[in-house]
Amino acid sequence: MLRFVARRLLQAIPTLIILSILIFAWLRSLPGGPAQALLGDKWTPEKEAQLNATLGFDQPIWLQYLKFLGRAITGDFGNSSVSGLPVLQEIGQGFAATIELSFFAIVIAIVLGIPLGYLAARFHGRLLDNLTVIGTLVGVAVPVFFLGALLKFVFADELGILPPSGRQDVTINATTVTGFATVDGLLTREFDATWDALLHLILPSIALASIPMAVIVRITRASVLDVLDEDFVRTAESKGLTTQVIRRRHVLRNALLPVSTTIGLQTGLLLAGAVLTEKVFNWGGLGSLLAEGIERKDYPRLQALILLAASVYVLVNLLVDVSYAIIDPRVRVS
Amino acid sequence: MASKLMQRRRDRIDELAAGADEGVSLAKDAMRRMARNPVAITGASIIAVFAVLAVLSPVLAPKDPFIRYNELTDRLRPDAIPGPMPGFLLGSDQNGYDFFSRLLVGAQQTLIVGVMATLIGVSIGIVLGGLAGAIGGWVDTLLMRFTDIMLSFPSLLLAISIAALFARTSQWTVIIAVAMVAVPIFARLLRGSMLAQRHSDHVLAATALGVHRRTIVFRHMLPNALGPVIVQATLTLATAIIDAAALSFLGLGDPDPVRAEWGLMLANAQDYLEVKPELAFYPAIAIIVVALGFTLLGESLREALDPKTRR
Numbered sequence: 001m002l003r004f005v006a007r008r009l010l011q012a013i014p015t016l017i018i019l020s021i022l023i024f025a026w027l028r029s030l031p032g033g034p035a036q037a038l039l040g041d042k043w044t045p046e047k048e049a050q051l052n053a054t055l056g057f058d059q060p061i062w063l064q065y066l067k068f069l070g071r072a073i074t075g076d077f078g079n080s081s082v083s084g085l086p087v088l089q090e091i092g093q094g095f096a097a098t099i100e101l102s103f104f105a106i107v108i109a110i111v112l113g114i115p116l117g118y119l120a121a122r123f124h125g126r127l128l129d130n131l132t133v134i135g136t137l138v139g140v141a142v143p144v145f146f147l148g149a150l151l152k153f154v155f156a157d158e159l160g161i162l163p164p165s166g167r168q169d170v171t172i173n174a175t176t177v178t179g180f181a182t183v184d185g186l187l188t189r190e191f192d193a194t195w196d197a198l199l200h201l202i203l204p205s206i207a208l209a210s211i212p213m214a215v216i217v218r219i220t221r222a223s224v225l226d227v228l229d230e231d232f233v234r235t236a237e238s239k240g241l242t243t244q245v246i247r248r249r250h251v252l253r254n255a256l257l258p259v260s261t262t263i264g265l266q267t268g269l270l271l272a273g274a275v276l277t278e279k280v281f282n283w284g285g286l287g288s289l290l291a292e293g294i295e296r297k298d299y300p301r302l303q304a305l306i307l308l309a310a311s312v313y314v315l316v317n318l319l320v321d322v323s324y325a326i327i328d329p330r331v332r333v334s
Numbered sequence: 335m336a337s338k339l340m341q342r343r344r345d346r347i348d349e350l351a352a353g354a355d356e357g358v359s360l361a362k363d364a365m366r367r368m369a370r371n372p373v374a375i376t377g378a379s380i381i382a383v384f385a386v387l388a389v390l391s392p393v394l395a396p397k398d399p400f401i402r403y404n405e406l407t408d409r410l411r412p413d414a415i416p417g418p419m420p421g422f423l424l425g426s427d428q429n430g431y432d433f434f435s436r437l438l439v440g441a442q443q444t445l446i447v448g449v450m451a452t453l454i455g456v457s458i459g460i461v462l463g464g465l466a467g468a469i470g471g472w473v474d475t476l477l478m479r480f481t482d483i484m485l486s487f488p489s490l491l492l493a494i495s496i497a498a499l500f501a502r503t504s505q506w507t508v509i510i511a512v513a514m515v516a517v518p519i520f521a522r523l524l525r526g527s528m529l530a531q532r533h534s535d536h537v538l539a540a541t542a543l544g545v546h547r548r549t550i551v552f553r554h555m556l557p558n559a560l561g562p563v564i565v566q567a568t569l570t571l572a573t574a575i576i577d578a579a580a581l582s583f584l585g586l587g588d589p590d591p592v593r594a595e596w597g598l599m600l601a602n603a604q605d606y607l608e609v610k611p612e613l614a615f616y617p618a619i620a621i622i623v624v625a626l627g628f629t630l631l632g633e634s635l636r637e638a639l640d641p642k643t644r645r
Contacts, residue, residue, distance in 0.1 A: 015482065015483055015486055018479075018483050019483060019486065022483070026495065026499065029499065137626055137629055137630070138622060138626065140625075140629070141572065141576065141621070141622045141625035141626050141629065142618070142622055143576050143579045143580060143583075143597075143600065143618065143621065144580070145579075145580060145583045145601075145604070146579075146600060146614065146618045149604055149607055149614065150614075150618075152607075153607045153608070153611065157607070157608055268488065269488045271488060271491065272488040272489070272490035272491045273490075275490070275491070275494070275584065276490075276580055276583065276584070279583070279584070280604075290494070291584055294494065294498055294584055294585060294586060295584075295585050297498075302495075302498060306487075306491060306495050309487070309488065309491050310486055310487050310491075313486055313487065313488055314486050317486070
């Protein structure tokens with residue numbers, strides 16, 4: 001098992017190195033070069049030459065890459081051209097907000113998705129099944145940002161029962177401990193802060209959960225249907241086991257294998273959806289940083305965020321493979 | 335006497351020949367399955383209406399969608415956008431254009447974005463995947479490592495990164511970004527199904543008969559490997575339209591407010607939800623219905639081509 005994990009970790013390294021080369025090349029191929037992009041409106045030929053010298057853009061390209069890599073490994077991605085703060089510090093501030101949102105979104109997707117997919121398979125071909133399938137197709141087709149805006153419009157602006165944006169009401173003077181607004185409230189016993197943070201989480205996490213949930217429902221349904229056809233289910237039935245035991249022990253357990261993979265992959269994809277959701281709800285996490293970075297052409301920030309997102313995605317894929325190897329020993333040898 | 339016997343034998347042979355199981359091509363069989371499948375018919379109908387609208391919309395539009403009308407701009411306030419009025423079926427959009435005409439013409443612009451992005455993605459993907467599948471060896475390894483890396487980005491983030499490269503955003507920014515995201519998927523798909531062909535009996539037979547390698551690749555392997563690619567292309571048309579809308583929302587689309595594309599219209603209408611929600615609702619519904627149409631068509635095409643996946 002340890003050897004399997006080590007092998008997969010080693011396989012991830014070349015991917016990450018090539019990724020860093022691509023991201024480096026990406027910054028170099030910006031229109032007008034990185035110096036012009038950094039200077040923006042304040043651009044003059046002298047300033048560009050000066051900046052090129054200070055940032056080392058006049059050095060040979062391979063040396064620049066090695067320096068970039070060296071700085072990146074120590075976590076130095078330069079300063080954001082929007083806020084002037086070190087990019088890593090910005091990311092640190094936004095990280096908890098995005099993780100909190102993503103966590104609630106994936107929990108909603110799992111808690112609602114798996115039972116719904118299972119029920120659809122159990123009532124295969126009936127009304128519930130057909131409605132579920134249509135629902136998943138529509139769920140994937142609705143643009144995430146529109147769903148977010150729609151929820152905000154209905155529940156915050158029209159009905160006024162949920163907060164329209166942000167992570168916590170400004171009037172609540174919550175103490176920050178971990179950066180996770182819900183956890184902080186519990187730790188400091190400021191329960192009103194936790195409650196308020198939860199209220200703020202509802203709409204954005206539903207919007208963000210829409211696509212992963214639709215995918216989880218579909219995979220669960222297809223997987224349960226596959227397992228129901230298996231010989232061992234028929235054997236269990238002919239042995240006279242109760243339906244309940246068969247469903248729980250034989251069907252559900254085997255059907256959840258592909259579902260666990262899907263959950264992993266969808267978790268990795270959440271940051272992409274978070275860019276859109278966070279912009280709608282003014283969330284202030286990594287997605288908001290990215291969206292603002294795009295608008296203001298903040299390349300150091302974009303570079304770091306994209307590298308981070310890709311690394312997280314590679315890491316999540318790795319975890320999925322490992323979890324699969326734990327569940328299904330055959331994967332370890334192949 | 336003899337001739338009568340001959341006649342009978344000839345008739346018998348004709349009868350056998352007529353009743354014989356005519357070979358049905360995969361494409362024909364798939365079409366037959368599709369024609370019986372209500373899901374496929376629904377999807378195809380949606381796409382047909384969409385395509386007809388896209389072609390005819392410039393003629394059907396009651397007003398010029400690219401002209402600001404004084405009747406509309408005069409009544410435009412920050413907190414009020416004119417609703418339906420004589421001559422303007424759905425009233426104005428946030429800029430004083432005829433909303434209904436723009437919705438109609440939007441079908442054309444949206445189709446252009448979706449089809450162009452998919453075509454570019456499929457073309458590059460087919461070339462890369464075809465090369466990898468036909469040549470194999472180090473070409474295959476290199477190309478597939480490359481697609482692995484492209485696939486190690488969440489697709490929307492990859493599209494964002496590509497779109498952010500452009501100094502000036504335009505409609506083409508969106509098309510190219512969405513197309514590039516699709517390339518590795520098509521490349522991998524075609525390579526996979528070509529590799530599966532490589533060891534099949536009909537390729538072996540052709541090789542044994544001394545057929546030229548190029549002929550084998552183009553006449554025997556490629557046509558048989560295209561099925562999954564066509565299915566994926568249909569599904570990509572749906573995601574392309576949705577992703578294009580997302581890119582527009584992030585400010586990576588065409589900054590020109592004149593262009594009438596559903597994704598762009600939806601993105602630009604976000605600030606006017608409280609004033610006139612229809613400005614966002616109608617383009618959104620149009621996008622959802624069209625994406626649904628392509629998805630239904632693609633899924634049923636997949637089923638028809640490969641009955642094993644039926645469900």
